[in-house]
Amino acid sequence: MDTTHYPIKLSIFISILVGALWSSAYSAGTHKEAAQSAVTISRRTAIVTAVAKASPAVVNISATRSVETRTSFDEWFWGEITLPRRRALREVGSGVIVDQKGHILTNYHVIRDADKITVTISDGREFEAQIVGYDPFSDLALLEVETDGVSLPEIQWGNSDTLLIGEWVVAIGNPFGLSLGDAQPTVTAGIVSATQRILTVEDLYHEDLIQTDASINPGNSGGALVNIHGELIGINTVIRSTSGGSQGVGFAIPVNKARRVVQQITKYGSVIPPYFDVEVQPVTEELAEKLSMSRNIGVLVSEIGKRSPITDTGIKRGDVIVAISGQRIKDEQDFNARTRLLPLNQPVQCEFIRRGKKRQTEFTLKTLQWNYAPPGWGIALAQPDKAMAQKYGQRGVIVTHVEKNSGLADALERGDLIYQIDDTAIHSLEIFKIVDDHIRTQSRTQVYFERDGVYQAVPVTFFNRNNRRR
Missing domain, CATH: 2.40.10.120 (Thrombin, subunit H)
Structure with a gap:
């Protein structure tokens, strides 16, 4: 038998074996990388x-x-x-x-x-x-x-x-x-x-x-x-x-x-907030019964200003507003929270109850409430815009008018900025109105204001809600 071909055959066999092993290792590596990639993708x-x-x-x-x-x-x-x-x-x-x-x-x-x-x-x-x-x-x-x-x-x-x-x-x-x-x-x-x-x-x-x-x-x-x-x-x-x-x-x-x-x-x-000029009050259980309502929800309209945007909508004093823009009104606090961010110049849907029957209407808010004249103070106030606010060291409300017969005529001037009442910071007309609503007759209040960069204070005595003076 001729054995001269054995080395050649052996070399071919080894080459085939090495190739198979490398191919197997490469395939295993590829599968491992693919598996790792799949795991990475699943983690993301x-x-x-x-x-x-x-x-x-x-x-x-x-x-x-x-x-x-x-x-x-x-x-x-x-x-x-x-x-x-x-x-x-x-x-x-x-x-x-x-x-x-x-x-x-x-x-x-x-x-x-x-x-x-x-x-x-x-x-x-x-x-x-x-x-x-x-x-x-x-x-x-x-x-x-x-x-x-x-x-x-x-x-x-x-x-x-x-x-x-x-x-x-x-x-x-x-x-x-x-x-x-x-x-x-x-x-x-x-x-x-x-x-x-x-x-x-x-x-x-x-x-x-x-x-x-x-x-x-x-x-x-x-x-x-x-x-x-x-x-x-x-x-x-x-x-x-x-x-x-x-x-x-x-x-x-x-x-x-x-x-x-x-x-x-x-x-x-x-x-x-938008100019609304509407006063509301809570609906008590007793009031709900008188108004033929099944439960005490919503707010009772107690006053409507002459320039209120709801004047011509059919809503009258004694009606109960129960929803605005599709959102149910729970009480007075809820009413104030939901109306303060309503958009201007867009129809606002309103649902109210009169004599036990639900009615629908809509109103459009035209302007924001930049000005306010608090009853009994004898002054007028304005909410400063961004440019005006930068002229003062504090955030507050600006006095725009002082009546001659006001008890504050010798203390406040046009251009003064009221920034605090007692311990409450007055950041806006909204806060001023809330604080003012809680001031009672015979109370003495300290009003802090800024004038020409100087901070001052004036005591105010409230004899009644319609006659306030120093």
Whole structure:
């Protein structure tokens, strides 16, 4: 037998074997890479994508305010009287960049009374923020940072009117200040548990809140609640808890409401309610029975001004308004909350009850309430616009007229800015009206005002609601 061909055959066999092994190894590697790729794709869920899209627009906010500490009882008792001390308190929260110009939306309670506000964005840069304006009634504030022409990542607006109960949502923010020194926000996921929730927190009435079980904790205030597309649907605001931490019941201000507040603050510096000129009162159970109503809902129309936009709509004194723009009116507080942000020059649907029968009508609001003459004061007031407000050191309402026979004629002048009554800051005509409504006969009140950069105060005694004088 000829054996000279064995080396050649052996070489061919080895080549085939090596090729098969390499092919098998390459195929195994390819399958492993494909498997890893599939796992990576499966990890990039809709929530991960939403977070990647929205989180760069969520910022950390550190607000510092100075407070005065008084002498303790022990120091006073032992005669160790010292001068009042001042110390800095810091509030941490979150905010959302709403445009590339550097406007940031947050909660008013996060920056209230702040002397300095520092904003840290997702890439670690820090900015000192200025307050553009705020609305205490909706607990929202708009800040602005100087970006030197560099664009900032902005959130995409969603639509809170189309939310579905049970749909996924993501809360993004800065709970407990954990991300101080680290710009990465904290993310929690959950669902929309309910909508149109009504809640009163520290005497502040919230209507139409979004309820979620996404974990919201102290420090999340002002942060973003986004949908599965990474769009802003709410501003995280408050939690219901017996422990102070998250128990799966968090609430956010719907973005459609927040957007209307932002538009007004951007344009006017504050929220200016529409001119309504209607007085309403609660519907008690006894009154509901007299009006042939099955339950005490809505508000009773007690007065309609001559220039009120509802004068020619068929609504009369004694009617009960039970719904506006399709939203049920629970009581007087609910009525005020729902009407203060109604749009101008658009038909507004209104449902009311007269003698037990429901009726429909509509009205159109034409102007905002820039002026107000409080009964018995002998003065006229105006809400300053953005340009006028910059001329004063405080936020308040401007005296535009003082009657000659007013008891305040020798104390107030045209152009004075009233910024405080007793312990209440007067940020707007809205707040002035509320404070004025609670002042009773025979009470003595301290009115603080600014004139030519000098802060002064005048005592006012209220003998009755129709005759107020110093």
